[in-house]
Amino acid sequence: MYCRPRPTAVLPAVVHPTQCCVNHNFANVIVPHVHPSHTTTVNHTNYQHQHHFPHSQSVVNEVTSSDIGPVPGPPPPPTTGFGPGFGPGFGPGVRPRPGFY
Secondary structure, three states: OOOOOOOOOOOOOOOOOOOOOOOOOOOOOOOOOOOOOOOOOOOOOOOOOOOOOOOOOOOOOOOOOOOOOOOOOOOOOOOOOOOOOOOOOOOOOOOOOOOOO
8 A cells, every 4th residue: 555654853953162263374574674774893003113324433633743852763653554645534444534535
């Protein structure tokens, strides 16, 4: 025999609490920070003054001779040893001053 299906009962809907989902969206934002710096190069020049005091030296030997009274025999030889033309001050060890002539 054929039976008719019974009507399906429809019950009221059961409403559950809402389940919340959160989506996080991130965006990178660039914030420029400028930190300036400065370098100063100082070049130092030091002048060293060198003082020079050139000095020269000369020696003069003076020889005098005097005859008092009669001298027996020939006259004495010259004391400079250089012969005629060389007067006093030109004996051994004498150096003329630079720029003297």
